[in-house]
Amino acid sequence: MVCRSPGRMVNGGFVWGVSIGRLFMSRLAELMVPHKPGEGLALTLLAMLLSPLRWLITKLTEAYFMAHIPMREHGMVPDWSFAWNVSACRLGVLPDRFYDRVAEGSVVIRRARSVSFCADGLVLGEEDAGERVEADVVVLATGFRGADKLRGIFASPRFREMVAGGPDNPAPLYRQCVHPRIPQMAVIGYSDNSSSTYVYEMMAKWVAHLLDGAFRLPGVARMERSVAEWGEYVKRHGVVDGEGPCITAASTWYHDELCRDMGYNPRRKKGILAEWLQPYGPADYAGIC
Known part of the structure; x- marks a missing residue:
């Protein structure tokens, strides 16, 4: 190895x-x-x-x-x-x-x-x-640079730099899914988490509710304020150059935002002790469809 x-x-x-x-x-x-x-x-x-x-x-x-x-x-x-x-x-x-x-x-x-x-x-x-x-076989388990993957979607240099952010704005997507200036496109899985699979599923549910008309995106200025707040959080709490922002230390806080947008109660546990002391997981969001 x-x-x-x-x-x-x-x-x-x-x-x-x-x-x-x-x-x-x-x-x-x-x-x-x-x-x-x-x-x-x-x-x-x-x-x-x-x-x-x-x-x-x-x-x-x-x-x-x-x-x-x-x-x-x-x-x-x-x-x-x-x-x-x-x-x-x-x-x-x-x-x-x-x-x-x-x-x-x-x-x-x-x-x-x-x-x-x-x-x-x-x-x-x-x-x-x-x-x-x-070596007879070499396995390249090196990961990938998520920012480059996202930039590669666009031919326009302006959109390339806009959509993936940079040192001044490492989390450029509203709710980690939609760029305020490119609201016609949704991105699932750019932001990372300690247990990414169910986080990505929550992102997909949020996008599905948006497309179904359950809620509407706010104005560009309000989305950009939210993006700026998440960008400052990511810069304070760990970001790796060339990769998507990590939201591990505030993942439940992030899911609360998604739940409120979709019209669901963000408090998913039974009992106050469980709500504060138990980590959240996929089963807690199973009722959101």
């Missing part, structure tokens, strides 16, 4: 018996995230007061996984903090017994900033002095 930059990987998603979802993706956890779009001064101040608690939770969680996963032993310690990895959609789950297989030698990790092909496999590092690795 060739790795250019180690990602933050966890084993099982539990910290001392508590799921990561409860720690970072419940309403209570989102309450500690400041500067959510449209949250108002009172909630911003409350989030700032609670930020030391969020910092403590992330540091304890990071220490827990550092102690339980031999990433330091194998040179796989990420460059970024656990908090950044969560908010920037850079958190993954290790395959079962992954580091056991590394220890026994059936999985071999190689770190290399550059990779090229040669006649019988790969060259890791500079082509003249790099390590050669024989």
Whole structure:
């Protein structure tokens, strides 16, 4: 396995018996995230007061996984903090017994900033002095640059830059789906999340309700204000150049916006404790069709 930059990987998603979802993706956890779009001064101040608690939770969680996963032993310690990895959609789950297989030698990790092909496999590092690795099959699990994919839809240079945003506006789509200046086109899946599948389904439901006439888009100025607020949030809480914005740390907040647009109650849990302490998932939105 060739790795250019180690990602933050966890084993099982539990910290001392508590799921990561409860720690970072419940309403209570989102309450500690400041500067959510449209949250108002009172909630911003409350989030700032609670930020030391969020910092403590992330540091304890990071220490827990550092102690339980031999990433330091194998040179796989990420460059970024656990908090950044969560908010920037850079958190993954290790395959079962992954580091056991590394220890026994059936999985071999190689770190290399550059990779090229040669006649019988790969060259890791500079082509003249790099390590050669024989390979029958190479799987390129490198992801893709979502912004380039979105820009590639358009021939017009103006639309190319408009639709995918940039450093000053990393989240250019209203409700992460429609550009205020190109309302005839909807985009599903440009924004990322820790569990993207049901987020994309919610986007699709929102677009379906829009096309069915359940609600109408607001004016361009109002949409652009919302876009600007989400852009500021993304810049504060983690964005990776060339990829779509990550909304993990405020995904329930985002789904609340979609529910209100579609005419559904955003509070989907049974009971106040469940509403605040349990993470949201696909089953909570099953009644929206």
